[in-house]
Amino acid sequence: MESSSVITPEDVLESLMNDGTIDAIRLKIINQLKGNEELKNTTIKMVEQSKVLNTPGAEKQTKRELFDALRQELETSVLEKASKSVWDLILDNGGLGKEISETVERVFCRLSGREAPLFPPDIVTLIEKEKERIKGSEESKGKEKENENEHSDSTSKKRKFDQMNSEEGAEEVASRSSNPPAMLNDSSKIP
Known part of the structure; x- marks a missing residue:
């Protein structure tokens, strides 16, 4: 009723x-x-x-x-x-x-x-188990992505700006940027 x-x-x-x-x-x-x-x-x-x-x-x-x-x-x-x-x-x-x-x-x-x-207990239990399974698979995907990032960082050929700066030295980088560009010689002038 x-x-x-x-x-x-x-x-x-x-x-x-x-x-x-x-x-x-x-x-x-x-x-x-x-x-x-x-x-x-x-x-x-x-x-x-x-x-x-x-x-x-x-x-x-x-x-x-x-x-x-x-x-x-x-x-x-x-x-x-x-x-x-x-x-x-x-x-x-x-x-x-x-x-x-x-x-x-x-x-x-x-x-x-x-x-x-x-909601019978079996359905509630199934829903909770499914939520845990989804959460677990999301966590494992996150860990896989972290592992990929760590692996790709170690094999990457690109250098970050900080690495370049520390390798070349801050003074050298500063002196390069303060030098004026080289003058073109007369033979390369455009008529």
């Missing part, structure tokens, strides 16, 4: 928000960020190297003053790193990103009256 109305992304989002799915996904992202040791270590290093904490007299400030100053100094850079980590999670085809895609597809199918999944 297909519905006659068009299902928009906003319809899917509203459904995900109303049934608590967005909150559940948000909680999973937060828990995975909390477990991200690389993000923790980077943040700790940033705090340890902070100008605020390493300024003389910092020990006399209140915790609140230090926290506010640290936030002002580090908030943007820490949030940028956290944001990158979140996008890595969301776009991960094997973990949370896959779960998000499947959930959105399932809700879309339910709202539109279609049967899930729209």
